[in-house]
Amino acid sequence: GAGVSQTPSNKVTEKGKYVELRCDPISGHTALYWYRQSLGQGPEFLIYFQGTGAADDSGLPNDRFFAVRPEGSVSTLKIQRTERGDSAVYLCASNARRGANTGELFFGEGSRLTVL
Amino acid sequence: QKEVEQNSGPLSVPEGAIASLNCTYSDRGSQSFFWYRQYSGKSPELIMSIYSNGDKEDGRFTAQLNKASQYVSLLIRDSQPSDSATYLCAGGEYGNKLVFGAGTILRVKS
Numbered sequence: 001g002a003g004v005s006q007t008p009s010n011k012v013t014e015k016g017k018y019v020e021l022r023c024d025p026i027s028g029h030t031a032l033y034w035y036r037q038s039l040g041q042g043p044e045f046l047i048y049f050q051g052t053g054a055a056d057d058s059g060l061p062n063d064r065f066f067a068v069r070p071e072g073s074v075s076t077l078k079i080q081r082t083e084r085g086d087s088a089v090y091l092c093a094s095n096a097r098r099g100a101n102t103g104e105l106f107f108g109e110g111s112r113l114t115v116l
Numbered sequence: 117q118k119e120v121e122q123n124s125g126p127l128s129v130p131e132g133a134i135a136s137l138n139c140t141y142s143d144r145g146s147q148s149f150f151w152y153r154q155y156s157g158k159s160p161e162l163i164m165s166i167y168s169n170g171d172k173e174d175g176r177f178t179a180q181l182n183k184a185s186q187y188v189s190l191l192i193r194d195s196q197p198s199d200s201a202t203y204l205c206a207g208g209e210y211g212n213k214l215v216f217g218a219g220t221i222l223r224v225k226s
Contacts, residue, residue: 042204042216043160056213091159107159
């Protein structure tokens with residue numbers, strides 16, 4: 001597609017439920033990032049994929065969070081046993097390059113997660 | 117802990133004035149710096165990148181980087197109401213993740 005696509009755009013769930021958020025990056029982009037943004041804050045890094053592998057998952061807050069990118073394109077962020085503190089906008093971004101300029105990220109519109 | 121600090125604002129400037137946005141960072145290993153603009157309810161979009169000390173100009177925007185002082189700034193000339201948004205400063209190492217500041221809210225009054 002023309003841009004990074006994220007689904008669902010909004011997700012309301014109950015505490016303790018399992019949630020999956022999907023990201024379809026720009027075609028041909030090898031790098032894919034997940035960030036989380038709370039109200040009034042900047043995006044907080046979660047995980048970065050280069051191809052199929054997670055190159056850096058140091059931002060995942062705990063083992064309830066997991067992400068995959070099995071074919072090097074679409075990625076799914078999975079959150080188990082959701083907590084109210086997980087409520088945020090989950091942003092996906094992609095980039096075509098390795099090394100320099102990896103900060104030139106193209107963001108999707110985000111998935112707003114609300115945990116009741 | 118790698119940190120990027122920004123004044124949250126809001127910064128209010130009249131239409132046609134110069135808006136000056138500032139950012140400091142803690143990680144001396146950061147080599148690349150970026151300014152993203154985020155409209156309310158929308159995702160961030162890149163407006164400027166800077167990798168070397170000095171100034172970089174692109175249209176009405178000028179980014180400035182001083183690695184010795186660990187300071188990055190963004191100047192917006194001839195500010196327009198459409199520039200009203202949150203401006204996010206971000207820094208990172210080559211081939212690595214970006215660390216974002218909390219953003220500065222800019223309001224341009226017509």
